[in-house]
Amino acid sequence: xxxxxxxxxxxxxxxxxxxxxxxxxxxxxxxxxxxxxxxxxxxxxxxxxxxxxxxxxxxxxxxxxxxxxxxxxxxxxxxxxxxxxxxxxxxxxxxxxxxxxxxxxxxxxxxxxxxxxxxxxxxxxxxxxxxxxxxxxxxxxxxxxxxxxxxxxxxxxxxxxxxxxxxxxxxxxxxxx
Numbered sequence: 001x002x003x004x005x006x007x008x009x010x011x012x013x014x015x016x017x018x019x020x021x022x023x024x025x026x027x028x029x030x031x032x033x034x035x036x037x038x039x040x041x042x043x044x045x046x047x048x049x050x051x052x053x054x055x056x057x058x059x060x061x062x063x064x065x066x067x068x069x070x071x072x073x074x075x076x077x078x079x080x081x082x083x084x085x086x087x088x089x090x091x092x093x094x095x096x097x098x099x100x101x102x103x104x105x106x107x108x109x110x111x112x113x114x115x116x117x118x119x120x121x122x123x124x125x126x127x128x129x130x131x132x133x134x135x136x137x138x139x140x141x142x143x144x145x146x147x148x149x150x151x152x153x154x155x156x157x158x159x160x161x162x163x164x165x166x167x168x169x170x171x172x173x174x175x176x177x
Contacts, residue, residue, distance in 0.1 A: 023138035026131065026159035027151055030142045033163055034124055043116035050112055054105040061101060065094045127166035131159050 034040050072087050079087065132140045140159065141148045164170075 023155065024136065025151065025156040026135060026137040026140040027143050027148065027156050028128070028140070028158065028160045028163055029144050030124070030128075031144050033160060033167070034120060036164065036169055037120055037124065037167060039120045039123065040117075043113070043120055046116050047109065047113045051109055054109065058098065058102055058105065061094070061098045065091070065098060068094060123167065124163075127163050128159075130166055131162045135159065135162065 068087075069091055072091060076084060076087075128140055131137075135157070137157075137159070141151065141156075143151075
């Protein structure tokens, strides 16, 4: 009885290893492919334009604060107490508003970037899914960040070109960027 259990265990291990050896794995650098997509460039340009607008508005607020602070410093000796307190409160409010605006702008920029990039990620994900299914890969690995330092060439295949083709990007686009 023990021999039968051992034999079944050995056979199941053999078939599992045999099945694993027949699996193929695809791999690519997700970021490298994504950076070649025109949608990625467009999304990054939109984020950059939005960043410039927020920066201009923040700078405008800071310049207003600097102007009022300079006026305050020049006139503080001549202001009655109630005007001095009022001006200090104005300056404090302007400073707090500027800080709050910068924080909100950073959050809004992060959200906008996520929104702009959602379509890029979806399109790339769909292309990877299609190539994975068409190539009958057991898995597709992302090699970014040295997350996968070794892939056995007998079991793995670089699918970058296939994904680029699914995205409608030619190899000439790949070499240009």
